[in-house]
Amino acid sequence: MDDLSDWLSYNDEFDILICIPCGVVIMPGKSGGVDGHLEFTHHSKAEKFPLSTSSRRKLSQLHRGRILNSMPQTPGPDSNPVPHLPVLEGLYCLDCPYICRALATMERHARSEHKWSSKSSLHSVCQQLISNA
Ligand SMILES: [Zn+2]
Ligand SMILES: [Zn+2]
Numbered sequence: 001m002d003d004l005s006d007w008l009s010y011n012d013e014f015d016i017l018i019c020i021p022c023g024v025v026i027m028p029g030k031s032g033g034v035d036g037h038l039e040f041t042h043h044s045k046a047e048k049f050p051l052s053t054s055s056r057r058k059l060s061q062l063h064r065g066r067i068l069n070s071m072p073q074t075p076g077p078d079s080n081p082v083p084h085l086p087v088l089e090g091l092y093c094l095d096c097p098y099i100c101r102a103l104a105t106m107e108r109h110a111r112s113e114h115k116w117s118s119k120s121s122l123h124s125v126c127q128q129l130i131s132n133a
Contacts (some may be wrong), residue, residue: 018084021049
Protein backbone atom coordinates (compact mmCIF):
# COMPACT_ATOMS: atom_id res chain seq x y z
CA MET A 1 0.00 0.00 0.00
CA ASP A 2 2.53 2.57 -1.15
CA ASP A 3 0.00 4.62 -3.03
CA LEU A 4 -1.41 6.99 -0.46
CA SER A 5 -4.59 7.50 -2.45
CA ASP A 6 -5.57 3.96 -1.48
CA TRP A 7 -5.73 4.85 2.18
CA LEU A 8 -8.49 7.32 2.69
CA SER A 9 -11.63 7.69 0.66
CA TYR A 10 -13.99 10.63 0.80
CA ASN A 11 -17.66 9.87 0.26
CA ASP A 12 -19.54 13.00 -0.69
CA GLU A 13 -22.96 11.40 -0.48
CA PHE A 14 -22.63 11.17 3.29
CA ASP A 15 -19.81 13.66 3.71
CA ILE A 16 -17.61 11.12 5.41
CA LEU A 17 -13.97 10.16 5.21
CA ILE A 18 -13.27 6.45 5.30
CA CYS A 19 -10.04 4.71 6.23
CA ILE A 20 -9.98 1.94 3.66
CA PRO A 21 -7.62 -0.58 5.36
CA CYS A 22 -9.54 -0.23 8.65
CA GLY A 23 -12.98 -0.08 7.08
CA VAL A 24 -14.03 2.67 9.44
CA VAL A 25 -15.39 6.18 9.17
CA ILE A 26 -12.97 8.70 10.58
CA MET A 27 -14.88 10.52 13.26
CA PRO A 28 -14.47 14.21 13.90
CA GLY A 29 -13.82 15.82 17.23
CA LYS A 30 -12.69 13.85 20.23
CA SER A 31 -10.73 11.17 18.40
CA GLY A 32 -8.78 13.85 16.57
CA GLY A 33 -10.09 13.38 13.05
CA VAL A 34 -7.62 12.30 10.37
CA ASP A 35 -4.49 13.14 12.36
CA GLY A 36 -5.77 11.36 15.43
CA HIS A 37 -6.73 8.24 13.52
CA LEU A 38 -3.44 8.06 11.65
CA GLU A 39 -1.36 8.67 14.71
CA PHE A 40 -3.25 6.28 16.91
CA THR A 41 -3.97 3.46 14.47
CA HIS A 42 -1.25 3.74 11.86
CA HIS A 43 1.85 4.79 13.76
CA SER A 44 5.07 3.39 12.34
CA LYS A 45 5.12 0.45 14.78
CA ALA A 46 1.47 -0.50 14.32
CA GLU A 47 0.89 -4.20 13.86
CA LYS A 48 -1.52 -3.65 11.01
CA PHE A 49 -1.08 -1.02 8.32
CA PRO A 50 1.79 0.99 9.77
CA LEU A 51 2.69 4.28 8.11
CA SER A 52 5.87 6.27 8.26
CA THR A 53 5.70 9.71 9.79
CA SER A 54 6.18 11.34 6.39
CA SER A 55 3.37 9.30 4.82
CA ARG A 56 1.06 10.20 7.69
CA ARG A 57 1.91 13.84 7.23
CA LYS A 58 1.21 13.62 3.50
CA LEU A 59 -2.13 11.93 4.06
CA SER A 60 -3.22 14.41 6.63
CA GLN A 61 -2.30 17.27 4.29
CA LEU A 62 -4.18 15.60 1.46
CA HIS A 63 -7.35 15.51 3.50
CA ARG A 64 -6.94 18.59 5.59
CA GLY A 65 -9.92 20.33 3.98
CA ARG A 66 -12.11 17.37 4.68
CA ILE A 67 -11.80 17.07 8.40
CA LEU A 68 -15.35 16.74 9.56
CA ASN A 69 -16.74 19.24 11.97
CA SER A 70 -19.81 17.35 12.96
CA MET A 71 -20.90 13.78 13.31
CA PRO A 72 -21.73 12.34 9.92
CA GLN A 73 -25.24 11.48 8.88
CA THR A 74 -25.94 7.83 9.41
CA PRO A 75 -27.09 6.12 6.25
CA GLY A 76 -30.61 4.83 6.68
CA PRO A 77 -31.56 1.17 6.39
CA ASP A 78 -32.76 1.75 2.83
CA SER A 79 -29.63 3.37 1.50
CA ASN A 80 -27.04 1.47 -0.46
CA PRO A 81 -24.00 0.16 1.39
CA VAL A 82 -21.24 2.74 1.49
CA PRO A 83 -18.19 1.63 -0.52
CA HIS A 84 -15.21 0.48 1.60
CA LEU A 85 -17.31 0.00 4.72
CA PRO A 86 -18.14 -3.47 5.88
CA VAL A 87 -21.85 -4.23 5.89
CA LEU A 88 -22.79 -5.44 9.31
CA GLU A 89 -25.84 -6.73 10.97
CA GLY A 90 -27.37 -4.11 13.16
CA LEU A 91 -30.43 -2.48 14.58
CA TYR A 92 -32.35 0.48 13.34
CA CYS A 93 -34.76 2.73 15.07
CA LEU A 94 -38.32 2.78 13.80
CA ASP A 95 -38.88 6.28 15.05
CA CYS A 96 -35.89 8.05 13.54
CA PRO A 97 -33.01 7.32 11.13
CA TYR A 98 -30.71 6.11 13.92
CA ILE A 99 -28.85 2.84 13.41
CA CYS A 100 -26.35 1.04 15.59
CA ARG A 101 -24.95 -2.40 16.14
CA ALA A 102 -25.39 -3.24 19.79
CA LEU A 103 -28.64 -3.73 21.61
CA ALA A 104 -27.29 -1.82 24.59
CA THR A 105 -26.52 1.18 22.37
CA MET A 106 -30.01 1.06 20.93
CA GLU A 107 -31.49 0.89 24.42
CA ARG A 108 -29.51 3.98 25.39
CA HIS A 109 -30.71 5.74 22.24
CA ALA A 110 -34.33 4.76 22.83
CA ARG A 111 -34.13 5.88 26.42
CA SER A 112 -32.60 9.27 25.72
CA GLU A 113 -34.30 10.09 22.42
CA HIS A 114 -37.70 8.48 22.70
CA LYS A 115 -38.32 8.39 26.42
CA TRP A 116 -38.37 4.63 26.19
CA SER A 117 -38.43 2.93 29.55
CA SER A 118 -39.57 -0.66 29.49
CA LYS A 119 -37.57 -3.48 27.97
CA SER A 120 -40.67 -5.14 26.59
CA SER A 121 -41.36 -2.31 24.21
CA LEU A 122 -37.91 -2.26 22.66
CA HIS A 123 -39.14 -4.22 19.68
CA SER A 124 -41.46 -1.45 18.74
CA VAL A 125 -38.57 0.98 18.89
CA CYS A 126 -36.03 -0.92 16.87
CA GLN A 127 -35.87 -3.66 14.39
CA GLN A 128 -33.15 -6.03 13.37
CA LEU A 129 -31.42 -4.89 10.23
CA ILE A 130 -29.86 -7.51 8.02
CA SER A 131 -28.04 -5.64 5.33
CA ASN A 132 -27.64 -6.93 1.83
CA ALA A 133 -24.06 -7.98 2.26
ZN1 LIG B 1 -7.21 3.32 9.66
ZN1 LIG C 1 -34.66 6.80 17.37
